[in-house]
Amino acid sequence: MTDPVLAVDAVSVRFGAVRALSGVGLAVAPGERVALLGHNGAGKSTLFKSVLGFVTPDAGTIAVAGGAPGSLVARRAVSYLPEAVAFPKSLTGRELLAHFARLKGEDPRAAMPLLERVGIAAAADRRVGTYSKGMRQRLGLAQALIGRPGLLLLDEPTSGLDPVSRRDFYSVIADVAAAGTAVLLSSHSLSEVESKTDRIVILSAGRVVAEGTLAELTRRAGLPIVVRVEAEAADVDRLHRHLGGTRENGTRVVLACSGDDKLPLLARIAAVPDLVADVEIVLPGLDDVYDHFSRRPGGPS
Numbered sequence: 387m388t389d390p391v392l393a394v395d396a397v398s399v400r401f402g403a404v405r406a407l408s409g410v411g412l413a414v415a416p417g418e419r420v421a422l423l424g425h426n427g428a429g430k431s432t433l434f435k436s437v438l439g440f441v442t443p444d445a446g447t448i449a450v451a452g453g454a455p456g457s458l459v460a461r462r463a464v465s466y467l468p469e470a471v472a473f474p475k476s477l478t479g480r481e482l483l484a485h486f487a488r489l490k491g492e493d494p495r496a497a498m499p500l501l502e503r504v505g506i507a508a509a510a511d512r513r514v515g516t517y518s519k520g521m522r523q524r525l526g527l528a529q530a531l532i533g534r535p536g537l538l539l540l541d542e543p544t545s546g547l548d549p550v551s552r553r554d555f556y557s558v559i560a561d562v563a564a565a566g567t568a569v570l571l572s573s574h575s576l577s578e579v580e581s582k583t584d585r586i587v588i589l590s591a592g593r594v595v596a597e598g599t600l601a602e603l604t605r606r607a608g609l610p611i612v613v614r615v616e617a618e619a620a621d622v623d624r625l626h627r628h629l630g631g632t633r634e635n636g637t638r639v640v641l642a643c644s645g646d647d648k649l650p651l652l653a654r655i656a657a658v659p660d661l662v663a664d665v666e667i668v669l670p671g672l673d674d675v676y677d678h679f680s681r682r683p684g685g686p687s
């Protein structure tokens with residue numbers, strides 16, 4: 387495997403009595419997009435701050451492009467988009483990006499292509515104070531892309547964005563990753579990131595409680611499949627006696643089964659066609675998978 391751009395190993399961070407991170411480990415390879423999921427207070431921002439060198443872990447190690455957080459090599463490699471971006475309102479988008487480019491030792495002429503890339507070139511010469519939230523977020527992304535970072539850290543980058551802006555945002559992220567940048571982004575929504583990232587890491591109370599592709603997480607969660615069987619008009623009692631499960635709504639019987647038990651259950655339903663008006667199979671949703679892992683009190687899986 388290629389050397390990871392970000393390697394976090396057994397990192398723990400404590401703020402007084404609060405354990406914000408406990409033995410967290412994760413790695414992000416060049417070109418990989420990893421989603422960091424967790425409820426409020428799970429430790430996502432603390433992990434970002436540790437990677438940036440703003441917070442010093444009590445235990446464990448972090449390497450960014452092979453260097454310690456905050457070292458020159460790490461600072462050159464990493465780019466960060468905080469959750470709430472605040473820019474000086476009186477500068478134009480172009481002036482602001484040119485300023486950040488100079489600070490990073492890059493050519494200020496990089497500003498315009500970046501504004502085009504994030505879709506706000508038409509507003510390049512408007513003052514940032516007049517930008518909408520979505521435009522400011524796009525500007526923030528443009529700022530984070532200055533100088534082709536090796537590692538992009540994005541803290542809840544799409545919160546408050548409309549669906550079109552989100553789609554555009556993930557399309558830029560896909561291009562950047564395809565060009566070799568490692569991306570670690572935090573989110574509260576599994577359904578949002580599942581098709582937009584390569585791997586998912588779920589943090590709960592400062593611990594990594596699950597890690598993998600969505601397919602792996604869904605399989606590992608082993609959540610039940612729900613089968614709702616609608617009875618023919620007066621036959622709900624007979625249907626209930628035949629199938630078991632619980633009655634719902636006066637006309638329906640509801641059953642839960644594992645993936646392996648699904649076909650045998652459908653065969654039992656098919657054996658009484660006169661009693662059955664309709665069948666609905668409900669697979670576990672992404673939010674169910676997320677809840678399963680993020681509520682689990684135990685350690686890493």
Ligand SMILES: Nc1ncnc2c1ncn2[C@@H]1O[C@H](COP(=O)(O)OP(=O)(O)OP(=O)(O)O)[C@@H](O)[C@H]1O
Pocket residue numbers: 401402404405406424425426427428429430431432433
């Ligand atoms: N500077 C601090 N001093 C004391 N406690 C802190 C500090 N920063 C974070 N914490 C605590 O550490 C825990 C993790 O917080 P963190 O901000 O990393 O979570 P998060 O996953 O980013 O949450 P959110 O989704 O709400 O942004 C929380 O219990 C929080 O209250």
